[in-house]
Amino acid sequence: MKILFAGTPKTSSIILKNLIDLGHDVIGVITQPDKKRGRRAIESPSPVSEIARSNDIKQYKPTNLNDLEFKNSVSNNEFDVLIVVAYGKILPKWLLDLPNIMPVNIHFSLLPKYRGASPIQSSLLNGDTETGITFIKMTEGLDSGEIIHKDIIKIKENHNKLSLEDDLVNLAIINIDKLFSKLSDKKLTLIKQKDELATYCSKINKEDSFINFNMRSIEIYNIFKAFIEWPLTKFIHNNIEIIIRDMYVSDDISNAKPGTILDFSKDGLSIKTIDSAIVITHLQFPGKRTIGPKDVYNSYKSFFFNN
Structure with a gap:
């Protein structure tokens, strides 16, 4: 399958590198523009951008996802799956409609619990005993798409945001093959989320x-x-x-x-x-x-x- 990948932070870059190492055909990457980082405010690329650069993968760094030049350039690509991991912005419908099979979001919670920007922190703040990853068919709604696959992990007493995030990324990587196996199945059954059970988490301030x-x-x-x-x-x-x-x-x-x-x-x-x-x-x-x-x-x- 040909993959267009959208993501920005380190967590996204680890999953991107795994896709590349496994031989998947990543035809391009969408990531946030370079930002000034650190005390010296040096402009630096995102972790996803660095992985793309080191593997000679075409990059898109739009400031506006509806920019005509960006839209025309991305639309010229033929690809099967759009995989999104913590990109950082809501993707417009025209982009979600591009892949031949579907757009997939990898979310770090057991949806419909913790839709939003801080699912890992929220599971820790609330003292949950388990969490997990959910692969969903991406829609314009906030993490509300139909479920392709999910897997559970226990939250240990000594888990913090960094260690739990590492374990969830590893869990996502372990389940990547199951994702592609299901996407290849023409009889794939998607499970609708129960909106009445949805909870939400906002950006941390x-x-x-x-x-x-x-x-x-x-x-x-x-x-x-x-x-x-x-x-x-x-x-x-x-x-x-x-x-x-x-x-x-x-x-x-x-x-x-x-x-x-x-x-x-x-x-x-x-x-x-x-x-x-x-x-x-x-x-x-x-x-x-x-x-x-x-x-x-x-x-x-x-x-x-x-x-």
């Missing part, structure tokens, strides 16, 4: 990263795991924004007020929550490097206790 200690400890821990890559987990102390770099939940049962510092030692900073406590082992102050419990204890004891 910087403001979502702030916690307060009136939350339950497990809620804070789930936020920490979900936002470990971005936007990180933060709290305010003495009007300073502090990033939690590592932590765990403690079973403290004291009657102290939420936000009270219960213990401060070379093992970590214990802070009371509404139901127990969390222990912060690594943190980061603005403009500073991440520091561990011994450095925090030796350098910031007065900061945390003079409040």
Whole structure:
């Protein structure tokens, strides 16, 4: 089958590379335009763009998906399947209508649960015990197309956004052959999603990263795991924004007020929550490097206790 691929981040690039390594005929790639990245704001291509370049695959980087030049160029291609993995924009109908067989979206949740931009983070935030991948026939609606195939994975207690994402990408790769086998079957049965069971997840914002200690400890821990890559987990102390770099939940049962510092030692900073406590082992102050419990204890004891 001839494939046109649409994607942008690292997760997409891993799946693209797998398709190439397996010998699939990827005739072109649609990805986001180069962006300025890092402190030096150097313009850099997306991870998908880099994989395409290293394999001499034609690239499209439209700023407007309805641009006439882009539309004419893509429409001149003959291909069977459009595979979309985290491209970053809603694709117009004319593009979805181009493939001879169908457009396929690889989504990192068990649809119709978590339609939208942050399914991995949402599964962690809500403390789910399982998630998975869903291959759907793409439509103009938000992740609402008919289901081609899905597979389930258990969410481990120590899963965070990065590790769960890695496992879901691997799960998608394992199921790629099943996808193409089903697409080759002229008697393929698609399963309509039950819209009444649909839940939605929005794009993550910087403001979502702030916690307060009136939350339950497990809620804070789930936020920490979900936002470990971005936007990180933060709290305010003495009007300073502090990033939690590592932590765990403690079973403290004291009657102290939420936000009270219960213990401060070379093992970590214990802070009371509404139901127990969390222990912060690594943190980061603005403009500073991440520091561990011994450095925090030796350098910031007065900061945390003079409040």
